Amino acid sequence: DAGVTQSPTHLIKTRGQQVTLRCSPKSGHDTVSWYQQALGQGPQFIFQYYEEEERQRGNFPDRFSGHQFPNYSSELNVNALLLGDSALYLCASSLPPDNSPLHFGNGTRLTVT
Amino acid sequence: ILNVEQSPQSLHVQEGDSTNFTCSFPSSNFYALHWYRWETAKSPEALFVMTLNGDEKKKGRISATLNTKEGYSYLYIKGSQPEDSATYLCAPYSGGGADGLTFGKGTHLIIQP
Secondary structure (H helix, E strand, O other), rough: OOOOOOOOOOEEEOEEEEEEEEEEEOOOOEEEEEEEEOOOOOEEEEEEEHHHHHHHHOOOOOOOOOOOOOOEEEEEOOHHHHHHHEEEEEEEEEOOOOOOOOOOOEEEEEOOO | OOOOOEEEEEEEEEOOOOEEEEEEEEEEOOOEEEEEEEOOOOOEEEEEEOOOOOOOEOOOOOEEEEEOOEEEEEEEEEOOOHHEEEEEEEEEOOOOOOOOOOOOOOOOEEEEE
């Protein structure tokens, strides 16, 4: 039973560039959430996708966008990268209802130079 | 955005000792409280999802209690073992339409042999 997988593991980008991170949910899960963890902070909610629609969104600018595919996998896109976007990006999958536990991937470490 | 506080930030405990730490959150609009354990080089792992005031959950040597009226949860570890070394994160959830889970910064637990 495959857990949540994220790719790539590490990524280095330059300011102003665009990046796409990918996530495959745990088998049987239909809801995908993305979190950003900056150094010394807890994970911060970016957005959640369910049935290919953005269902909830945290306090992140429009430079952060996402997509969910019919097979429930998801992408996180960040445009016009800033140095402050350097962080660990975690993907988590779950089932409804809202109080189901999240299953996390190992994350993508993004460094913006 | 919820204000979630976890204390202490870090904790050193001798192997075999018991320990506990706290998660404080706003008591209004409460829906659920999640606890996660995050070991180094691994992904966060769900421990408990708690919803009812007075709820008490147990998983092996780890247990948690919940007080939704005053807005806090305690996590207890009995007879600490080196494999308990990890960061423990709590995250309250306000329910449908809310901006996902709001994680605290975590309690970093180190078990000393």
